[in-house]
Amino acid sequence: xxxxxxxxxxxxxxxxxxxxxxxxxxxxxxxxxxxxxxxxxxxxxxxxxxxxxxxxxxxxxxxxxxxxxxxxxxxxxxxxxxxxxxxxxxxxxxxxxxxxxxxxxxxxxxxxxxxxxxxxxxxxxxxxxxxxxxxxxxxxxxxxxxxxxxxxxxxxxxxxxxxxxxxxxxxxxxxxxxxxxxxxxxxxxxxxxxxxxxxxxxxxxxxxxxxxxxxxxxxxxxxxxxxxxxxxxxxxxxxxxxxxxxxxxxxxxxxxx
Amino acid sequence: xxxxxxxxxxxxxxxxxxxxxxxxxxxxxxxxxxxxxxxxxxxxxxxxxxxxxxxxxxxxxxxxxxxxxxxxxxxxxxxxxxxxxxxxxxxxxxxxxxxxxxxxxxxxxxxxxxxxxxxxxxxxxxxxxxxxxxxxxxxxxxxxxxxxxxxxxxxxxxxxxxxxxxxxxxxxxxxxxxxxxxxxxxxxxxxxxxxxxxxxxxxxxxxxxxxxxxxxxxxxxxxxxxxxxxxxxxxxxxxxxxxxxxxxxxxxxxxxxxxxxxxxxxxxxxxxxxxxxxxxxxxxxxxxxxxxxxxxxxxxxxxxxxxxxxxxxxxxxxxxxxxxxxxxxxxxxxxxxxxxxxxxxxxxxxxxxxxxx
Numbered sequence: 001x002x003x004x005x006x007x008x009x010x011x012x013x014x015x016x017x018x019x020x021x022x023x024x025x026x027x028x029x030x031x032x033x034x035x036x037x038x039x040x041x042x043x044x045x046x047x048x049x050x051x052x053x054x055x056x057x058x059x060x061x062x063x064x065x066x067x068x069x070x071x072x073x074x075x076x077x078x079x080x081x082x083x084x085x086x087x088x089x090x091x092x093x094x095x096x097x098x099x100x101x102x103x104x105x106x107x108x109x110x111x112x113x114x115x116x117x118x119x120x121x122x123x124x125x126x127x128x129x130x131x132x133x134x135x136x137x138x139x140x141x142x143x144x145x146x147x148x149x150x151x152x153x154x155x156x157x158x159x160x161x162x163x164x165x166x167x168x169x170x171x172x173x174x175x176x177x178x179x180x181x182x183x184x185x186x187x188x189x190x191x192x193x194x195x196x197x198x199x200x201x202x203x204x205x206x207x208x209x210x211x212x213x214x215x216x217x218x219x220x221x222x223x224x225x226x227x228x229x230x231x232x233x234x235x236x237x238x239x240x241x242x243x244x245x246x247x248x249x250x251x252x253x254x255x256x257x
Numbered sequence: 258x259x260x261x262x263x264x265x266x267x268x269x270x271x272x273x274x275x276x277x278x279x280x281x282x283x284x285x286x287x288x289x290x291x292x293x294x295x296x297x298x299x300x301x302x303x304x305x306x307x308x309x310x311x312x313x314x315x316x317x318x319x320x321x322x323x324x325x326x327x328x329x330x331x332x333x334x335x336x337x338x339x340x341x342x343x344x345x346x347x348x349x350x351x352x353x354x355x356x357x358x359x360x361x362x363x364x365x366x367x368x369x370x371x372x373x374x375x376x377x378x379x380x381x382x383x384x385x386x387x388x389x390x391x392x393x394x395x396x397x398x399x400x401x402x403x404x405x406x407x408x409x410x411x412x413x414x415x416x417x418x419x420x421x422x423x424x425x426x427x428x429x430x431x432x433x434x435x436x437x438x439x440x441x442x443x444x445x446x447x448x449x450x451x452x453x454x455x456x457x458x459x460x461x462x463x464x465x466x467x468x469x470x471x472x473x474x475x476x477x478x479x480x481x482x483x484x485x486x487x488x489x490x491x492x493x494x495x496x497x498x499x500x501x502x503x504x505x506x507x508x509x510x511x512x513x514x515x516x517x518x519x520x521x522x523x524x525x526x527x528x529x530x531x532x533x534x535x536x537x538x539x540x541x542x543x544x545x546x547x548x549x550x551x552x553x554x555x556x557x558x559x560x561x562x563x564x565x566x567x568x569x570x571x572x573x574x575x576x577x578x579x580x581x582x583x584x585x586x587x588x589x590x591x592x593x594x595x596x597x598x599x600x601x602x603x604x605x606x607x608x609x610x611x612x613x614x
Contacts, residue, residue, distance in 0.1 A: 053506050074509035084503040091499035092554040096275050098500060106493045106509055109557060111279070120271035132271045133278070136500070 002064045003028050004050070004159050004191045009059040011042075011049050018045045019056070020215045027208065032182045032192040034206035034223075036199060038236055042215045043195040044085060047161045050193075051082035063158055063191070078105060081157035083148050085164050090137035095147050098136055099123060102151040119154060126150035127176060141168040149177055153184050159191040160184075166201065174198070178205045199240075199252040203227060211235070224250055233257075282558040285551060289565040293343065296572040300339040304579055306330050341469035342575040342589075343568040344477040345530045346540055350567020351481075352526040353541030354548065354559060355488060358495050359516045359523075360425040366541035367527030370414055370428070371435030372407045373538055376531040378439045379406030380461050381446040385454050399461065404532035410435055411524030415517065422513075428520070464535035464590030466575055473533050480529045484522040491515060492556040499554055539593040540567045543601050570597050 009022040019042050027033050035043050048054040050061055052073055061068045068076050089098075099119045100111060123129050128146050131139065139147065145168045152160060162181060166174040178194070182205050185192035196202045202209060202223065209226035211219040213235035219226045224242070226232065227250065233240045239255040302313045308327065316323040316331050323331065353366040360369075367373070379402035382388045388402070417431050447455060488495070494515055497505040502512050527541070544567035545559070552558035570593060577596050578587045 051507065073511060077507065077509035082507045084507050087501050087504050089500045089504075092549050093496070093499060094278075094553070096271065096278075097496070097553070097555050100275075101493060101497050101500070102508065104493050106497070109489060109492055116272045116275055117268070120268040120275065123271055124268040129267055129271055133274060 004064075004193075005060070005062045006050065007060045009046070009049055009056055009061065011045055011054055011056045018042045018215050019049065022046060022212075022215070022217055024210055024217050024220050027191050027193070029191055030186050030189045031207040032185050032194060032205060033208040033210060034202035035193055035195045035210050035212060036197075036202050036226075036232075037212035037218075041212045041235075043212055044163050046212065047082055047163055047193070047195065050159075050161060051080045052076040053082070074106070078155075079157055080159045080161065081152050081155045082161045083152040083163060083165060085167075087144060087148060091135075093136050094133050095128065095136060095139070096120075096123065096132045098147065099151050099154055103154045105155065122150050122154040126153065126180065127173075142170065142173060145169060146173065146177060149181065153180070156188070157190065160193070162192075162194045164195050164197065167197065174201060181205075199227065199254075203250040203252055227252060282552045282555075286558060286561050286565065289562060289569065293565055293569050293572060296569060296576060297339050297343060300342065300572055300575050301331065301335045303576055304330070304335055305584055337469040337471055337474055338466045338575060339572065340474045341477065341534070342466055342571040344474060344481060345466075345534050345537075346544070346568035346571030347564040348477060348481055348526040348530045348567070349537065349541040349571070350544035350548075350563040350565070351485065351488065351560065352523045352530070353543075353567070354545035354563035355495065355519050356523050356541070357545050358498055358554075358556075359519045360429060361498075362425060362429060363546070364542070365429070366538060367523055367531075368536070368538045368541065369436075370432030370524075371410055371439055372524065372527045373531055373536040374436050374439035374443060375410035376403040376407040376528065377458075377462050377536055378443050378446070379403040379532075380535075381443055381450075381458055382406070384457050384461065385446045385450045400532045404528050406439075407528035407531055408524065410439070411520065411528065415520060415524075418517065418520075425516075428516075460588065461535050462590070463588035464537040464593075465588045466534055466578075467586060468533070477529060477533065480525060484526055487518065487522055488556075488560060491519070492560065495519070496554065496556045496559075535588075535590060537571070537590050537593055539597050540570050543597050544570060546601065 003026040005026040011019040219229040383399040383402040548562035
């Protein structure tokens with residue numbers, strides 16, 4: 001069975017239980033899954049558990065028939081690419097340097113011609129070629145986020161986890177970045193998960209939705225199914241109405257109840 | 258909006274730009290090495306005894322032509338001093354660079370964590386009380402004491418961070434506590450010391466290359482050759498750490514393990530350096546900053562350049578210590594600051610980008 005499966009995942013910070021018996025249907029290759037849920041639902045924690053940065057016991061997390069717990073930390077992070085939510089660096093490193101760092105993945109001292117080419121292509125494809133020689137400390141929040149996405153996409157992994165890749169972006173860049181992520185997942189036949197707050201973006205770009213609330217999976221399935229689920233209004237604490245947009249797309253409207 | 262929108266020419270231009278910057282960085286490192294070579298030569302030909310450049314070179318290249326006096330001056334006095342300055346400078350530069358990296362703090366240097374005051378305390382134990390931590394080391398007991406106490410301090414720091422969690426804040430706070438503890442203990446010893454002992458102690462703390470010998474140069478070189486390969490192997494991990502802990506962890510860096518092992522390496526470098534030449538705090542702080550401003554923080558340039566910058570500062574200091582007043586060799590500790598700080602300020606003023614907030 002290929003794909004990403006998670007079973008019986010529990011995690012707590014001290015006495016505070018963040019994830020409670022999280023399990024979801026196997027995520028298929030080539031599909032983009034959006035992980036939605038209110039603040040502090042455990043989205044980032046779930047990603048970190050899958051990536052192996054948070055150690056959880058008793059759970060099974062399998063990626064393409066490999067039990068991830070059998071891999072070393074570094075090998076696991078080569079198979080599962082995790083993009084953390086924030087980065088605030090003020091280092092004397094250029095954007096090219098930091099993407100090269102992701103491309104090298106801690107291997108060896110030398111940079112080959114292929115490495116340089118791969119990074120240059122990734123920067124160009126990610127629409128941040130003009131920032132290649134800027135220092136990371138000089139980037140705006142949105143630019144830094146786009147650099148993070150390029151850092152993730154330059155790596156060749158089996159699964160990609162993006163923690164809120166669009167939270168600091170303007171409208172055009174939100175669409176561009178999510179479009180690039182979706183295309184990359186399809187072209188590479190990889191597993192993709194994106195944590196999103198914007199339900200409209202989730203409806204537009206995701207093939208599959210997972211609703212996480214208070215550390216539990218509340219709903220999963222096709223976007224229209226999950227968005228129509230009454231639990232979504234309940235967990236967000238707002239009334240949610242759906243309508244069809246002018247281009248036959250699903251629109252999500254939220255009203256404070 | 259697809260992966261296929263790339264224009265090969267634009268990507269190629271980026272790749273060419275990167276290669277150019279890499280080449281420039283490499284040339285800068287080579288240039289620093291060339292300047293260092295010049296300062297070493299200058300260091301060897303200057304000094305109280307008047308020896309010409311050609312004669313000095315001749316004696317170095319062919320020791321058999323030297324008179325007994327020349328042989329002693331060049332081979333036993335000047336060369337060890339010049340080379341010890343280079344090696345110790347490089348050790349302090351590397352130690353400071355990695356300390357700043359793992360602690361994510363621009364003010365960190367090997368001495369922030371109390372290593373120099375520990376070493377001074379060890380030396381004071383030997384000078385004032387005549388205590389030797391390890392018996393039977395003979396005339397080296399001041400050096401050995403300084404080393405043992407400095408290493409003990411970093412082991413204590415090491416143990417503490419293992420218990421309490423390896424965060425930069427915890428490491429710095431414990432380091433500062435160590436610093437004040439040893440300073441207090443040192444004052445205690447100074448208070449009870451005789452005038453001669455006090456003079457000896459003050460001289461030791463000022464730092465001096467005058468005690469240089471070939472075995473010391475050898476020991477420093479061996480320590481550097483033990484520690485450097487590990488840092489070189491971890492170049493990408495250390496570069497990644499500058500992007501923040503979380504980013505580094507997501508790339509597969511075991512951040513706690515990296516901090517602990519690098520701390521061990523830095524402690525060894527600093528303890529050996531301090532026990533041989535005394536407390537020279539400035540080099541480990543400023544060397545890496547000069548490197549950062551000139552070649553950036555990609556460790557592939559940052560690490561070698563920090564070593565070269567440290568070596569250059571100390572080598573320059575060694576020349577200056579002889580040149581200020583003919584016939585007198587000043588302790589280097591005070592001169593490092595005097596020649597280093599103006600240069601440093603010029604660099605800061607000329608630097609538009611700030612890489613620390």
